Amino acid sequence: MIKPNEISDILKSKLEEVDKQAGFEEIGTVLEVGDGVAHVYGLDNVKASELVEFENGVRGVAMNLEESNVGVILLNDIEKVTENMTVRRTGDIASIPVGEGLLGRVINTLGDPIDGKGPIEGKTLLMPLDRKAPGVIFRQPVKEPLQTGIKAIDAMVPIGRGQRELIIGDRQVGKTTIAIDTIINQRENFKNGKPLYCIYVAIGQKASSVAALVNTLREHGAMDYTIVLAANASDSAAMRYYAPMAGAAIGEYFRDSGRHALVIYDDLSKQAVSYREISLILRRPSGREAYPGDIFYLHSRLL
Amino acid sequence: MNEGLIPRRYAKALYKYAQEHQCTQQLYNDTQRIEEVFATHPSLSKAMGNPALSTKEKEQLLVMAAGSEAHKAILRFINLVILNRRETFFRATMLAYQDIYRHDNNIARVTIITTTTLSDDMIERIKGLLKKQLNKELEFVYEIDPSLIGGFVLRVESMQLDASIQNELKKLRVKLLNK
Secondary structure, eight states, rough: OOHHHHHHHHHHHHHHHOOOOOOOEEEEEEEEEEEEOOOOOOOOOOOTTTTEEEESEEEEEEEEOOSSSEEEEEOGGGGGOOOOOOEEEEEOOOEEEOOGGGGTTOTTSOOOOOOOSSSSSSOOOEEESOOOOGGGGGSSSOOOOOSSSOHHHHHSSEEETOOOOOOOOTSSSSSSHHHHHHHHHHHHHHTHHHHHHEEEESSSOOOOHHHHHHHHHHHHHHHGEEEEEOTTTSSSSHHHHHHHHHHHHHHHHHHHHTEEEEEEEEEEEHHHHHHHHHHHTTOOOGGOOOBBBHHHHHHHHHO | OOTEEEEEHHHHHHHHHHHHHHHHHHHHHHHHHHHHHHHHHHHHHHHHTTTOHHHHHHHHHHHHHHHOOOOOOOOHHHHHHHHTTTTTHHHHHHHHHHHHHHHHTTTEEEEEEESOOOOOHHHHHHHHHHHHHHEEEEEEEEEEEEOOOSEEEEEETTTEEEHHHHHHHHHHHHHHHHO
């Protein structure tokens, strides 16, 4: 809890941080906005998937670079962007703040906590959402198993660390249950001091199902080593689209600090639907069932 | 198909036509007027994409936007765009035409916004400075906007130098809200 007499000191330090030096920035104007996508005139030198900022602080990502305009997908506060607003380049690419404080929390795609337990504590590091994966040469061979704790899987189709595994099946057959059981069964590893950090990415699910799931994990003491990243069905398509990438970025944080992590995307077909939504609004050519042509490329980058 | 190319192609065609008929300057003024109408009436862009409106009605809207003193080339152009059903790209085409015109005539669009009226001497000095720096002819727009509170905003093409108090307050607000 912050003491009232400390507030003025905090405000003062923040005031000092504000950059008073004005510099040249590249700007553009919103020509058209709708369905979470803004078409911007200007921003001549913007780069693909660069983060841009609207004059009221709303952020977006430049997705479509065309000769006449730039298609920007809006990440938050979609309805606050209107025509003729100015947009400026930030020079950064979309990133998520990652740190130890995330463990046990429920966050959204932008890294903001949504479990009502206050801000994320501790040091955070900005990890880019869309990063190129290291090539095959740089990777270690799969040499250590990931125990799911489900005998049938561990005996018949063992999963290795560093591997990806697809869980497919009809609805209501228990795909999510396998994932949740696996997370809960990692408690033993956590107790033995060899934690396997779990990141559960919920895409396009009902907020109530996510809440129920988090409760289950908490009851079994699994939240100590788990991060839940939720982009619910009510969130914008951009948030749902970037959710698995944010999950992967958190996984990369654990990887880069020499630890093991398990990332579960539940489920990627919802993300594909969000990407289809964005692509269609951006007027990209569509293929079978109106999915864009690079949908498999998108998923291959995630896994 | 990459639809971003369409406005550019139409604009190029319009520019070439204008060059042959020696009316690039007039068309430039027309495109600026039309662009202003689009900017002040966001619903006009939406109307262009509305399938419920007939092409006739859309043409009337565009002709009205062009104004009574519009050059007849622009009216012909509106007709062509409507005929090819490319009216959704009309605004982008107008902007692309302006880009081409400015590029060809070595013109830089400069906007300066201040809170109080600057003296003519001051404006001349700014102009001279920019001209030397950019090595281009200037299309100078001077605006007065008291909502800036203080300072000034300088825009050179797509670059902006925002040294206004309003911007500083805005930055402060965003900073304080985002922990």
